[in-house]
Amino acid sequence: MRIPPYYRLPSWQRFLAGMAIGGIISWFIFLFVFGQWQERYSKEIKLQKDAIFELEKDKEIWQEEFKKLNKENQKKLTVQDISIKIVNSEKYKLDSFSVFQLEDEIKEDISMMVAKDIDTVYKSSELIKKIIENKTHRVNEKRYRVEVKELVIYTTVSIELNIMLD
Template sequence: MRIPPYYRRPSWQRFFAGMAIGGAISWCIFIYIFGVWQEKHTALIDKQSEKIIDLENEKKIWQEEYKEINKRTIEQLTTQKINVKIINGEKYKLDMLSVSEIEDSVKDDISMMLAKDIDTVYKSKELIKKIIQNKPVKLNDKRYKLKVKEMVIFTTLSIQLEIEFEQ
């Protein structure tokens, strides 16, 4: 078997030469376009990786500041106000002035808890109860004692008291 003699015909020679030159030119165009795209995408990836690193650093800084602010906020939670309320003053037919005087007296007794952090106030809640319950109150020639019904400890120390006769 033999190969046909296409190399002797000029039309076939032009065809094969055109294929070779076209293949070489198309390969050069492909390499150029691929190189441009690759360079463009590499630059985009580098830019994105720099942005990711910057954002991660910024996130780390924000998280550290957030933790620091939370620590300071927790440390700064203090008792800022004391509310005292007597809930059964009507039972003993006490006037509003007497009830108000008793409430003010109790506020004065526990005013040391103002500007203390909430943890300290919580740890000394039994002391506050004893201060209130061990103090006799004298009104209209009668002696009363106070009983702590409810105590809520937060930035406002709210105490609800009941008043009763002292035995």
């Protein structure tokens, strides 16, 4: 098998030399363009890393301040209001005014809890229950005792009560 004698024809020699030179020139152009892109993207990535680092630092500072403020606010939380609801007033056929009077009496009994911090009120929740349950109330010439059904302590102390005849 023999190689065709194209090396003797000048047109083929120019074509092959042009392909080789064109390949080398296009390779250098590719390397230049690729290098420029790489350099630009490297700068962009470095800037983004710096921005991310700064933002993470800022975020940590804000989180620390937020935690400090939360701790201070938790210390400052106090009871603002007392809400009392009698659940089973229909069982004894009490009118709404009688229920209101009974709720108001109970609210006056535990009114010393207003403006106290929530932690103190929570620690004295058993005392609150005993204050409410150990007292008998007169409504419409009948004596009633109350039983604490539910006690929720937050800025508003919510108490649900059951009443029963004494």
